[in-house]
Amino acid sequence: MRAGLLGLVIGAAAQLAALVGAPASAAVNVVATTTDLAALVSEVGGNLVTVEAIVPAGVDPEAFEPRPGDLGKLRRADLLVRVGLGYDYWLDTLVRQVGDQRLMRGREANLDASAGIPLLEIRGQSVTSEGGHAHGVANPHYWLDPDNAIIITASIAEALARIAPAQRVQLLANRAEFLIRLESARARWTKTLAPYSGTKLIAYHNSWPYFARRFRLDIIAFIEPKAGVAPSPAHLAQVIAAGSKANVRAIVHEPYEPDDGARLVARKLSVPVVRLAISVGSIAGTNDYLALFDYNVAILAKALGTRSP
């Protein structure tokens, strides 16, 4: 709740700053579906853009129900940035309701940020609801690999430069500056988590494959394999048995999921539950893209460091 309010205040402040910093008419109006993409847009756009996220921080985008106000956001949008891969599937319906041709899928003002990403866990070509989640194409949590931010910001810079060609140089400079900060932070994160390479973890949902790949972690099981369906006792028993056999060191848990399942498994295995921020602003202190990883890396390293390996 507090994180949400803080996010709101910061978002408002950012908009105000953008309004003050540049003539209102010149700023490119960007709408991103998630706070993560919004954060990356503001890194690239700086004060040349105003950016709004549709899904509030800390809300599960796959369980999100759009509001009438979101239509207003879309009407004002010069550029739409989405996660794609069926993650923000509800956007298509919204865009159809607005009826603006530019914002339709595949058109110039609709940027699918998953383009060019090395995707993990490919399932099918079509966007179907498999196992409750709309993980129809691939696992959609690709922003949780910091290296993917290089690709995402490239797409964003390209799309913004198409809309505001006069600002191309400034946009590319902003991105380059962000990448320098990202690179040094990434070295720091890798170093912090290096001692825990190969560590076995259990996750609540399958949200962390990209994070696990980049930081060399092994997530051996999921507590709730089907989103929204409470785990059965047989499944929990399996997870607990697998966890104690593999010497699991912690349970990774998304902030917006109920934590009693995670607490039960943690109690049986006597390991900590680590609440990791799945998106920017979902936990206090994760208010931009780099802060998201700063937080997650620090909290995970702390939890893994408390017990001798």
Place this chain on the structure above:
Amino acid sequence: MSAMSDAVALLALPFAASVVFVLMHAYLGVHVLRRRIVFADLALAQLSALGATVAFANGYPATSAAGFGYALLFTAMGAALLTLTRTLARYISQEAFVGIMYVVATAATILAVDRAPQGAEHVKKILIGSILTVEPADVAKFAALYAVIGLLHWLARRPLLALSAEGAATGRSGATVWILDLAFFLSFAIVVTSSVTTAGVLLVFSLLIVPAVVGSIFSDRLPIVLAIAWGAGIAACAAGLAGSYALDLPTGAAMVMAQAGALLLAGVAKLLLFVGVEQRLHNLRIAIKTLAAAVLIALLASSAWLMIAPTGDQPILALVESATGIGPTRLLGVGERDAYESAARDAVRFQGEVDRLNALEKAARYQGTPLSDDDVRRIASYQKTFNEMTRGERFVQETLRGKAQARARWIIGLPAMLVAFAGLLWLTRRLWNGYLAGRR
């Protein structure tokens, strides 16, 4: 650890909790049944859920003291309202108020969490509960709380039971009735508030009503009703927990279904076992006839559907196919059958390739040399290709299945329909005989 001891270790605590719940809730359920306010408890449970939700939206966990306080406040307000409506019931049915209360409480719950993160998850959790993950301290808390409330009810049992049995009060002053009513609803509110956050609205409602109904089927003497209700309720909870483990089902929902199963069994037992021999045979005959009629009607509808839309979904035909192991290939030519079977094999093989690549990529995340982004992209593109090929094979299967069903349209559909029709005519022959005799 063996699977059995795994199960026991995991289910012992939820079972203890459900025993505690059944003992308290079934007793209150008897009152609720006698007062004829079944939906009132659903409304109160939902109000309690609303209170827990408001607490949650304000940042308190549902199981905290503050969460309990909010929930109790809302439920107590509901209890006061219910007491009030009992006096209004002379003009407008109390059921109407109860219905309004339920709908408003549910809508308000959704509005209350609208802005809170985890809102949707919370609403679902409050509906189906989380009895599987109940903690030892919680069970002790419930037991202590219910012991106190049970004791109070025991002390005041005579006037409370009399009031429940009478409905509108006779021979008591208005104020006494009012106070007793309020006391009943308040104790009810405390019980429901405590259990909803753990067991969920659905399970709480079924624990209140179903065991009490099962008890009331067999007797109207309170000790017997209670004994049967407790026994049946606890047995159903055990069955629900075991079933949820064995069949890999969400626990809360499975337990609700087990309660319904207990009610069904009790009904059947009452009609077939707890009656005289004459009556028993008569009931058995009716039961068999009803069952046969249901099967024949399903067969009639299914065969008609097969003839109307042979390539559409055929749920009953699919059921028969999977039960007998006779696939749609029976009606295909030799070449078609080969194509169908090789498509099935290839679909499995391609899916296996996708899974193999996933396992390979997953292993490389944490051991050996990491895969480069380009390696990952290459794997993804292979997987997409395999997925497309799998879909192609599935399409071949679907087409051939449609072809087989189109042939089954007359070969199977028409005879099945005639059999069903003849069977139904035979079952209802007395009706027809009577009708024809009347015409003559």
